[in-house]
Amino acid sequence: MSLMLQRDPRAFTGIARDRAFPRELRWHTSGMATPTRTHGPAAGSIHLSTFSDKVRAVSPRTWHLATLAAGLVFILWLQKDQWFFFDEWAFLEPNHPGLFAPHVGHWSTSPLLIFIGLRKWFGLGSYFPFALGVTLIHLAAAHLTWRISIRSGANAWVATAVASVFIALGAGSENILWAFQIGYLGAIALGLFAFLLAMTPHITRGRFVTVVAIALFSLTWSGTSIPLVAATAAILWAKSGKRPAITFAAITGLVYLSWYVAFALGSPSNPATGGLGLHKVLVQMPEFIGVMLLLGFQSVFPVWGTGTLVLLGLATWLVLVRWKRLSVPGLLPAMILTGAAALFAFMSAFSRAEFSVGSGRSSRYVYYIVLLLLPLCALALSRLWDRGIAWRTSIAAALAILLVFQGSQLASAAAAESGRELGSEHVISAALYLWVSDPKSVDLTAQPDPQWAPDVNLGDVVVMYEGGQLPISNFSSGDLARAVANVGVKP
Template sequence: MPQDPIADVSASSSPPGPRAGVGARDAGRTRWNPATLHYGSLVLGFAAILWIGRDQWFFGDDWAILVPRLDSSILVPHVGHWNMSPAIVFQLLRNWLGLGSYLPFLALAVLAHLAVVHLAWRILSRAGVQPWLASVLGIALMLLGGASENIFWAFQFGFMGAIALGLWVLVLFDRPRLTIPLILALSLLAPTFSGTAIPVLAAAAVVGAVRHGWWRTGLLLLPTAISFLLWYLLVAHGDAMPAAGITTIGGVAQAGLYAAAMYGGGLGRGLPVVWLGAIPALTTAVWAITTVRRGLGSRATAAYALVAGSLVFVALTTYSRMSFGISAAASERYAYLVIVFLLPALGLQLTWLAARGRQPFAAVVAGLVLIIGFNTVDLVIEAHAQAVREAGSEKRIHADLDQLLKNPGDPALRATPADAKWSPDLLGSDLLALYRSGEFPKP
């Protein structure tokens, strides 16, 4: 049995068996290959996710970038994030199509999600994950029921768009030749979608440093650092969310527990039992520590860089969100990014295991198929649960609009949120303005 998992992974890019010697060119000539599976799954997945989410409606933070009153506040942070780009896109779509259907807005989030899936697949393939496993892992990420909040919530277009742009920069840095204008443009744009771009760009910086040197990478990412720092100092500093801080030994222990819950609970979101996430979290930690010295400069560089990026993400989130309680550590939005960060490392471990023979390979595939099945069912269940909650909010908002149309001058109705619990940013005055502009349908 080979003792070096990095060398073993690089050497074993095909499933064990009679076709293990088929070369990349021969595989490319066949109609059915891993790339066909991947691209086909993206097309079918887009249609399937939109169909599953067909009953979703505007909810929560959607209104924070849709109400006309806030159109001029695109530079102001929202819950600590710079959401300028998604705000502009949503406002343009609102002005063009109105708010009669949620589907166009949901499609943006789904497209951003599929962009993350595709870029993750490219990183998996580049890192040396067995091609068929890379495509199956892409499907598992695409149908991640544990992250349904991201997939079926249009507002998360910003969250996932930032991740996609950051991963794109990472992929560009992982090439022998740099595409400098595109790297500059994407890295500048990514933080304007969400702060989730920062840890992903940190991972991209590691790849750039390994492939092209620290100086060149630093110069390419310097405009992004300056842009984000200026925004923070000039606009966001006064609106920054208060952090709990870590000032005691007990605080250090609490931070460690929160970080551990982000990893274990985050990975567990994609498994039938959440606590099982501790197992891949531990194996990934052992894999990264024991193989990083000989693996960092290999084709698997991006996998190690993303593990490093996950540390940045977990550290920043722990510091800024620890005061929300340990139950928030494994929330769906955090779990989504933890899984994206660690997926290449997990793929390399599964590739090493699958290369042990036919039975281990079959066990890995069967396990992934079961996980995909579980997540698909979970995705449908969660979509329905979200739709029921949003239908209640929609009913209250339409009832409020009906009252506003009967009493348009009532100051209490105009100053009160139409749904204080689930859509606090939508005041009665906003609802009336949207209706009068023709952007909101009749009740």
């Protein structure tokens, strides 16, 4: 006798509701073989006849957690040959900046404290503790975006597949592989957490206080939290009314403005923005944003022009939704995050267009833009997913191709970075060896690697070496020759 089960229609709008169903009765995909009742010793139990049936019976939540675990292993494996590079030394050097001093215009108290703590607790003999921190925060951002997508009404399977591509986003490799970006990503993850909590209608006082606290904490990580703080204010207005939204905006705005006036205003570390001249507003900033969207976003896709088509497709869908008054439950949060992406693009163009228009395609910007557009993409794909098996197959195949492409891009970026970073490690070790061999033969004020470690001189490196935090690693004769050229006392 077979036991007929009906597909649970709620499985396509989220996974939270199916907690009331026994795990073996949850029904998330169409085309699944009907479970059967067995006889004999296991009479009354329900089983699935094939391995593929068992695979398809796993919930989207389980698949998502599996992709997070796989992503953790994959990314940490890629980082096995990474080392400290460029801005990281600004936080690692013994004479680090003040706790509230800006770093390139960003409030960076939290990442600075993390770097100081990791240096003291683990030393600089291994990059692993630093890599683990940024990787966990990247995965937290992916998970929060997945939850926001499902809360916004995206199909749970679609949200899971889209999030898996983001986990391996080679187009955003700088944020995933470089431990220094823990501040950049920490601000984003905390901002997403505050946004998710604020999505609750008629927010309670306790939850509101929690949202404010998380948003304030996010500001201490990086200025990348600002677009999400603005998005949180917007979702509060939409879900709970103008009073909590205005209160939230006033508190976070006042705290950030107070920090800026007290510590950042006039700081030499702030980037030269060049103001808002007519040429910048009409030419440089539009060029920067165009490069970010058309060239940067294109790096997500293996075929040239696909990125532009995707952006045009999303825009066309939104126009049709508005024009035909289509009902898309949950679209508002996704649209607010899309607005946050636009705000981030404007902020980046204002602060960086004067420096380099071409830097708009930087992987750190691509990462953030893609992240903020994910809920909207998941919603749009969910509409196509519901059209039948042909669309589902096409979407699954396209996302699988993207996953492989992005994973390979991430691996290539890791290989390129490790060559540069290990070279820096070797020349710094060679400089330390020169000091150990003959302290009088080197200049402690010289930089052992001015190209990739400009924030430290040999004296800083010696202090960390004597403190047992920086060991001497292997180096070649070529590295030794470079060290002599960089720090050797000139005759």
